[in-house]
Amino acid sequence: NAGVTQTPKFRVLKTGQSMTLLCAQDMNHEYMYWYRQDPGMGLRLIHYSVGEGTTAKGEVPDGYNVSRLKKQNFLLGLESAAPSQTSVYFCASWGGTSLEQYFGPGTRLTVT
Amino acid sequence: AQSVSQHNHHVILSEAASLELGCNYSYGGTVNLFWYVQYPGQHLQLLLKYFSGDPLVKGIKGFEAEFIKSKFSFNLRKPSVQWSDTAEYFCAVNANDYKLSFGAGTTVTVRA
Numbered sequence: 001n002a003g004v005t006q007t008p009k010f011r012v013l014k015t016g017q018s019m020t021l022l023c024a025q026d027m028n029h030e031y032m033y034w035y036r037q038d039p040g041m042g043l044r045l046i047h048y049s050v051g052e053g054t055t056a057k058g059e060v061p062d063g064y065n066v067s068r069l070k071k072q073n074f075l076l077g078l079e080s081a082a083p084s085q086t087s088v089y090f091c092a093s094w095g096g097t098s099l100e101q102y103f104g105p106g107t108r109l110t111v112t
Numbered sequence: 113a114q115s116v117s118q119h120n121h122h123v124i125l126s127e128a129a130s131l132e133l134g135c136n137y138s139y140g141g142t143v144n145l146f147w148y149v150q151y152p153g154q155h156l157q158l159l160l161k162y163f164s165g166d167p168l169v170k171g172i173k174g175f176e177a178e179f180i181k182s183k184f185s186f187n188l189r190k191p192s193v194q195w196s197d198t199a200e201y202f203c204a205v206n207a208n209d210y211k212l213s214f215g216a217g218t219t220v221t222v223r224a
């Protein structure tokens with residue numbers, strides 16, 4: 001049982017490039033989330049999903065897109081990266097019972 | 113939407129000192145409350161949580177937190193810190209939906 005995994009762990013992009021971050025969970029959780037973590041700002045919700053095939057905007061969705069084609073996977077896409085998207089990205093999942101969200105190890109993204 | 117305030121940005125203390133981190137939230141209804149910890153280079157882990165019942169909640173590693181409804185507070189405490197408690201601590205609130213709102217975080221540095 002790996003919990004929540006994220007790939008890649010690190011990435012450097014140039015402004016305007018695109019990339020996709022992958023989150024996978026093996027706990028059969030319905031809910032999945034993408035956060036970004038910036039110094040002094042805590043974790044801010046980018047997008048989330050309440051089930052396979054669903055997505056919704058969070059607090060800071062601009063510049064990001066997501067897809068949840070399979071229940072276990074939640075993809076975060078950056079179509080045209082900007083330096084303001086330099087951050088650490090965390091994925092999380094929730095099973096709907098204990099209300100505890102389980103977090104992945106994070107992806108450190110730098111946009112130059 | 114609820115907001116979460118953590119009073120201290122950075123706390124520095126010596127081993128064996130007592131620790132108290134403040135957390136206040138703005139939501140007036142029923143809430144579920146969490147403290148997460150992030151050790152250097154690692155992902156977020158749950159320290160403790162409050163859903164209902166005894167307002168004094170005990171978590172892992174000797175941490176506890178007290179929910180004071182009248183003050184909208186959920187402060188984290190540890191009577192005697194260790195060097196290994198050096199980490200960033202996040203308070204989070206769930207207002208009976210499936211999203212968490214995080215505070216900005218408090219960095220705790222414990223000097224040996």
